Amino acid sequence: MRYVSTRGQAPVLNFEEAMLTGLARDGGLYLPETIPAFSGIEQLDGLSYEEVAYRVIRPFTGDSFSEDELRGAINRAYARIAHVARAPLTQLAPGHHLLELFHGPTLAFKDFAMQLIAQLFEIALKRSGQKITIVGATSGDTGSAAIEAFKGIDNVDVFIMYPHGRVSEVQRRQMTTPAAENVHALAVSGHFDDCQARLKDLFNDHAFRDQVGLAGVNSINWARIVAQIVYYFTAAASLGAPAREIDFTVPTGNFGDIFAGSIARAMGLPIRRLVVATNQNDILHRALTTGEYRTGTVEPSISPSMDIQVSSNFERALYLAYGGEASAISQLMDELKAGGFTISQGALQTLQDQYVSGRVGEDDTLAMIRTVRDETGEILCPHSAVGVAVARQHIEPGVPMVTLATAHPAKFPDAVERAIGVRPDLPPHMADLFDLPERVTRVENDAEAIKSLILERRTQ
Ligand SMILES: Cc1ncc(COP(=O)(O)O)c(C=O)c1O
């Protein structure tokens, strides 16, 4: 399996190289030259999550990892998900199901990919003896999952940039309380898009990148996407695929999770519709309905992890919609630096054939948390509530709808309390979160300041 950049000017890599590289050297994102077809969907129902993960991921890894290495990594990663099904499905209403992706150690769907890629990084780095510096940008969940997965791993430093004052207190403490010396939380003056833009600045400074052995664990990294494909297969298989088509609604920000769904469909999973659900930071909804991808001001919301206006993975979707025309993507990304671009008619039609979208504001999100609690007893986090609210606009008789529940409500107690007057409890393994000392460095929204800090603090 060979991986190519969306901008067409970076070296073609194998899976392990693409995983360790993160952002391509031409500023693009790696994706496989061809998407492998998956055969044997009818055999998946009833298999363990780990077995499905092995079957789905194996075609992407080529000869980068042996069968034993990959199976071992998968087993160790998912042993940390505290639900026997790993990604259980619950029923919200006839024909509407919730895919609970929040039973991992940091209570968000990010654990599914991050736990696995930490295992794969460890294997690869032990083999090569290479030392790396992971830098991540987060609106709250990627950062906590990365710190949890990579803390204490040899040969790795992890620096996570989060927008100061714009993550929930639980998310912040998850990033600032781990004591491991190789993890560093950086509170950046700005919003998530600033953090992600600075991250890309660091990758695009090739001298710095080579000096520190820069690696990325955002969904920029193809290995993240691969791991996120698996739960589409487990959910669809348990609802009757391949004999039956399934719809999925995905609370969306950086477009990684829903893009994983589009890859599952390209592999042959009978997904009829992929529904993009956004909060008021609705660039994706606007782009998919009008063809205009124009950045606006990021508005803080009660679903802060989706407060994103520049959706990194949309570049991958555009690349596929433009038929792999890398020069067109480079041109669009240049236009994005000046505020935005217009998607060509043909590419927009392709995107609209694949994705539909919806947007909900805060009042409707709060109302949905209340409604679902009253109807089912399930307490949703605000991101999942955005998903459920949009899903309800798109449910059609005869086609099961699955909404991805992307985080645990206890990560966002203020929003949940506003909705239902109850503060959800953290699980026992996080009971001391509010007693632990915090360790964080404030840093300006400035690539040079961030680079200096990394050079000063890294332990490798
Ligand atoms: C809880 C939660 N829901 C949804 C999303 C959106 O996912 P994606 O960025 O993959 O679109 C995020 C952040 O990524 C998140 O943390």
Ligand SMILES: N[C@@H](CCOP(=O)(O)O)C(=O)O
């Ligand atoms: N919502 C995310 C934003 C980064 O997403 P990623 O999937 O690209 O890592 C977060 O919680 O940090």
